[in-house]
Amino acid sequence: MKIMFTPQLRADALSLSLDGDVLTVNGTAYDFGPLAEGGTLPREAVGCPLLASDVTRVGGHIMLALILPHGSDAPEAARFPQPITVTQTGPIPLPVTYAEEAPE
Template identity: 55%
Template sequence: MKISFTPMRRDPGMVLSCDGDRLTVNGETFDFSSLAEGATLSRDTLEPDWLASDVRRRDGVVELTVILPHGPTAPEETLFPAPVVVETGPVPLPPYSG
């Protein structure tokens, strides 16, 4: 899964993990395994308020953008985060605050 981030000043922080095509956000799991190659799920059809983009599958990889909550003193690496690719396990997130 390729995850991009849109930083936003928000309380509280976030915990993300990935297991194949399933993404868990703060304990809630979203399964994108039925998303076909080249298909897109509109952000408007999905419930989570952390989602900042449509979800698509390109070259076999689920791609999406999530809102990255951060504190009032977030460091530059949090304000300008790089995308990550994760297959299984915790999603590495930049620090919530500096």
């Protein structure tokens, strides 16, 4: 799965995990398994409030963009996040989005 991020100053949180073609966003599972190669699922059809794009499957990879909420004091990695490719099942690590989360 290839995930791009759209950073946005807002107070929500984001937690992600992956299990095959099932992406769990803040505790809600979204199954993209039925999406065929070359297919597109419109953002509105998914019903995920943090989804920032349509969902496509290209070259066997599901591709989508998610809003990455961050605070006003967010580190550069949260304000200018790099896309990630996720291949393993489990929690997906995200950039630190609030200064108080940074390790001391």
